[in-house]
Amino acid sequence: MTDSSAVSIRSVSKGFGRGAAAVRVLEDVSVEIGQREFFTLLGPSGCGKTTLLRLIAGFETADQGKIIIEGQDVTQAPPFRRPVNTVFQNYALFPHLTVEQNVGFALVEQQMPADKIRARVGESLEMVRMQSFARRRPAELSGGQQQRVALARALAPRPKVLLLDEPLSALDLKLRKEMQIELKLLQAEAGITFLFVTHDQEEALTLSDRVAVMQGGRILQMGAPRDIYETPTHRFVADFIGDINLIEAEALPGNAIRLAGGAQIVVPHQAQGKVTLAIRPERARIVAPDAGHLQARVVHTAYLGTALVHKLALSDGATFLLRQSDLDGTQPPIGSTVGLSLPADSLRVLLQ
Amino acid sequence: MNIRRFPMTREISLLVLVYLYVPVVVLVSYSFNANRTATVWSHASLDWYGRILANPAIQSATQNSLVLALCAATAATVIALLAALATARAFPSRGGVEAVLNMPLILPEIVVAVATLMLFVALGVQLGLGTMILAHTAFCIPFAYLPIRARLEGMNQSYGEAAQDLYANRFRSFRRVTLPLLWPGIMAGFTLAFVTSLDDFLTSFFLSGPGTTTLPVYIFSSIKAGITPEINAISTVMLVISVLLVSLSFFLGRLRR
Numbered sequence: 001m002t003d004s005s006a007v008s009i010r011s012v013s014k015g016f017g018r019g020a021a022a023v024r025v026l027e028d029v030s031v032e033i034g035q036r037e038f039f040t041l042l043g044p045s046g047c048g049k050t051t052l053l054r055l056i057a058g059f060e061t062a063d064q065g066k067i068i069i070e071g072q073d074v075t076q077a078p079p080f081r082r083p084v085n086t087v088f089q090n091y092a093l094f095p096h097l098t099v100e101q102n103v104g105f106a107l108v109e110q111q112m113p114a115d116k117i118r119a120r121v122g123e124s125l126e127m128v129r130m131q132s133f134a135r136r137r138p139a140e141l142s143g144g145q146q147q148r149v150a151l152a153r154a155l156a157p158r159p160k161v162l163l164l165d166e167p168l169s170a171l172d173l174k175l176r177k178e179m180q181i182e183l184k185l186l187q188a189e190a191g192i193t194f195l196f197v198t199h200d201q202e203e204a205l206t207l208s209d210r211v212a213v214m215q216g217g218r219i220l221q222m223g224a225p226r227d228i229y230e231t232p233t234h235r236f237v238a239d240f241i242g243d244i245n246l247i248e249a250e251a252l253p254g255n256a257i258r259l260a261g262g263a264q265i266v267v268p269h270q271a272q273g274k275v276t277l278a279i280r281p282e283r284a285r286i287v288a289p290d291a292g293h294l295q296a297r298v299v300h301t302a303y304l305g306t307a308l309v310h311k312l313a314l315s316d317g318a319t320f321l322l323r324q325s326d327l328d329g330t331q332p333p334i335g336s337t338v339g340l341s342l343p344a345d346s347l348r349v350l351l352q
Numbered sequence: 353m354n355i356r357r358f359p360m361t362r363e364i365s366l367l368v369l370v371y372l373y374v375p376v377v378v379l380v381s382y383s384f385n386a387n388r389t390a391t392v393w394s395h396a397s398l399d400w401y402g403r404i405l406a407n408p409a410i411q412s413a414t415q416n417s418l419v420l421a422l423c424a425a426t427a428a429t430v431i432a433l434l435a436a437l438a439t440a441r442a443f444p445s446r447g448g449v450e451a452v453l454n455m456p457l458i459l460p461e462i463v464v465a466v467a468t469l470m471l472f473v474a475l476g477v478q479l480g481l482g483t484m485i486l487a488h489t490a491f492c493i494p495f496a497y498l499p500i501r502a503r504l505e506g507m508n509q510s511y512g513e514a515a516q517d518l519y520a521n522r523f524r525s526f527r528r529v530t531l532p533l534l535w536p537g538i539m540a541g542f543t544l545a546f547v548t549s550l551d552d553f554l555t556s557f558f559l560s561g562p563g564t565t566t567l568p569v570y571i572f573s574s575i576k577a578g579i580t581p582e583i584n585a586i587s588t589v590m591l592v593i594s595v596l597l598v599s600l601s602f603f604l605g606r607l608r609r
Contacts, residue, residue, distance in 0.1 A: 080518075
């Protein structure tokens with residue numbers, strides 16, 4: 001597995017500052033990123049995702065551990081000796097150069113002959129549909145156009161791995177959605193590994209083959225978007241990705257769990273003591289008041305076109321979200337008391 | 353609070369401007385005076401400009417001034433550029449280093465001039481254009497340093513990273529990205545240093561040897577022999593050059609990227 005990895009991060013740690021002001025930003029992080037994989041580092045700001053990206057690009061050096069790109073140990077190599085290119089958050093297009101000079105920048109450094117450079121720059125600009133802007137300066141382009149040029153510039157030298165540091169965060173919502181699709185198509189077309197950094201969970205789920213959720217300098221959970229969404233292992237992961245209901249409960253001997261109201265559920269996991277149960281809003285069902293595992297009062301109902309979202313209050317005052325996609329079914333009136341059925345196979349027992 | 357609302361703001365501003373610029377206006381107008389005596393107006397003429405062009409002493413002083421300013425400004429700009437690059441990143445003694453670099457702005461020039469003279473005499477160095485270039489370079493450094501530093505501070509550090517990410521080593525990254533982006537700041541710094549050297553009297557006066565009189569030193573010595581409109585004409589030429597260069601430096605400094 002390791003030999004075929006595009007990027008292999010082995011027990012990497014990184015801190016900034018000295019003495020009392022020292023901060024540990026990455027703690028013993030290990031990741032294997034496969035060939036042609038769209039891999040996303042997801043987490044809130046300050047979780048270490050950008051630092052990890054900068055370590056791979058070579059802008060920072062790891063305190064401990066190894067970074068191997070395409071079988072080559074680059075832990076100590078400067079950025080210009082690593083077969084990766086970066087799309088920067090602020091694009092970092094050179095303002096004194098035209099679009100085509102920007103895109104050809106790396107090719108000149110690689111001492112490619114002039115006619116080949118011209119051809120490759122043309123191809124790269126065509127890939128992002130920016131051919132007609134070749135002679136413009138970055139300042140004459142819109143944010144979305146600059147984004148495309150930054151992509152073309154990073155793809156032109158045909159790197160083994162493309163690093164993308166929150167590349168869509170400066171775009172407005174509509175443009176961001178368009179660029180998400182384009183990024184995915186570009187990756188398929190270029191056939192290279194994408195390592196994407198974002199704090200936007202929806203973006204991460206939409207684009208990625210695999211996602212690593214980071215917090216406090218560690219990777220909490222890593223897996224396909226569906227696994228991360230359906231089977232979160234940590235409270236933080238569950239809470240960070242999508243809407244989720246968290247219910248405090250107590251584990252009993254065997255696989256049973258006792259809820260606050262006294263109802264018991266048998267779950268497929270082993271647990272001990274106090275636990276947190278998680279269930280997605282679309283997984284819970286509304287049943288007759290005395291038929292469910294919990295009782296709740298309907299506080300508010302929002303109509304979303306494709307579904308109804310009920311905001312419910314549990315007997316201990318906690319809020320519970322329930323998404324009802326069966327619009328023809330009975331809709332409980334606001335203020336009424338309903339029963340909540342929690343299917344055992346949709347419940348997750350979380351760590352921490 | 354709006355300063356324009358204070359009583360008399362307009363009147364006081366006008367008075368200050370008159371006080372500052374009337375002497376200059378008088379000096380410039382009398383350079384076009386045909387009369388031999390600088391303080392008595394007869395009629396307009398360009399006579400004195402013709403005379404300064406033909407005066408060999410002025411020609412050689414002008415040449416000395418230009419060579420001196422060019423050499424000192426070039427050397428000061430190179431040193432200032434290296435210093436600005438070195439102090440762009442934070443390090444423990446950065447404040448101290450910048451204080452030393454900017455020292456010539458604070459130290460009394462007469463003290464530095466006398467000290468430099470004594471140093472060269474003690475070392476047995478022949479005074480001349482060489483010693484003047486050395487001394488001028490020293491006090492020109494902060495004038496070149498400040499615009500370059502300002503430019504560097506406004507520059508996004510991710511440009512350098514982007515260049516290195518695109519396979520340019522540190523030298524190539526400097527050549528292809530940092531230097532072109534800093535260029536307006538470098539030119540602004542050079543121009544300021546050039547004008548500062550061109551206008552300097554004290555240091556030049558102490559350190560000039562035989563045959564290395566500069567224009568300001570020449571003006572000073574000819575005033576002792578009596579004020580003629582010739583001096584007004586030289587002063588006007590210097591004024592025009594200085595104003596042009598400082599304006600140029602100002603516009604270069606404001607150039608966007």
